[in-house]
Amino acid sequence: MRQLLVIGIGAGDPDYxxxxxxxxxxxxDVFFVLDKGEAKQDLVALREEILRRHVERDHRVVSARDPERDVSAGPYAEAVEDWRRRRADVCERMILDELPDGGTGAFLVWGDPSLYDSTLGIVEDIAARGNVELDYEVVPGISSVSALAARHRTVLNRVGGGVQVTTGRRMSAGFPADVDDVAVMLDVRPMTRLPAEGVDVYWGAYVGTPDEILLAGPLEKVAPRIDAAREEARARKGxxxxxxxxRRRS
Structure with missing residues (x-):
């Protein structure tokens, strides 16, 4: 029996x-890493720093190239499912080749494994295939949503209210009905497309890292600044x- 740990390592700061x-x-014994290429070597360096600070036992790091997702393929759900299956193929091969029976391996997950991350689904897929006998545990982490609220010194929901966590793709359809506070992840589209009247925004990029950028205020005023900051940061870091x-104003 091989043991797998899916460990949430927080939103960027090793102290998270x-x-x-x-x-x-x-x-x-073995940490598994999906390498996302040269453009995201900062993420590899952050993982290495976390291991350097916090791991006191002998271990190995095994990496493989993360399969590319065809963003032009559709429908969206089928394209994502195909990408996850190919990632599971790569991860299964790493486990079979690099983790001996009785050993403990781990995948390190940015933020929290339960929030918009595919690692748990990949591990479940591998376990269901039956090619490798394994058990797994999940360790929660500080999500980017929690870190964002802390850095802006605000709460996610107001008294008696709820908060919805969603994606940029869904926000393109408009502000959700009957919700006054919405945390948005995975958005690559311009902020200026969003309905801005009576809405405030609390935005953060690279939260918890030395490159952190924070902006907040009325969305109609701040959205162009956020779009400009995004483009500058993406051009600089890749x-x-x-x-x-x-947040809708009361």
Whole structure:
């Protein structure tokens, strides 16, 4: 039996790693990494820094190239499912080749494994195939949504209200009905497309890292600044990770 740990390592700051996660990190024999290419070497460096700070036992790091997702393929759900299947193929091969029976391996997940991340689905797929006998555990982490609220010194929901966590793709259809507070992830589209009347925004990119950018205020005024900051950051670094909270004014 092989053991897998799916460990949430927080939104970017190595200090976001919880005590529970540190304990889990120090049970691991082999860390598995899907390499996303040269443009995202900053993410590899952050993982290496987390391991350097928090892991005190001998271990190995095994990496493989992350399959590309065809963003032009459709429909969207089928394209994502195909991409996840190909990722599962790669991860299964790493586990079979690099993790001996009785060993403990781990996937490190940015933020929290339960929130818009495919790792758990991949592990479930591998387990269901039956080619490798394994058990797995999940260690929660500080999500980018939680980190964003903390950095802006605000809460996600107001008294008696709820908050919806959604994607930029869904926000393109408009502000959700009967919701006053919306946390948005995975948005690559211009902020100026969003309905802005009576809405405030709390936005952050690379939250918890030295490159962190924070902007907040009335959406109609701040949206152009956010779009400009996104483009500058993407041109400078080659990638961007950002999250924002939209709040209807009372």
């Amino acid at each position: 790693v919880t005590i529970q996660a540190v304990k889990a990190l120090n049970r691991v 990638w961007i990770m950002d999250t924002y909270l939209l």
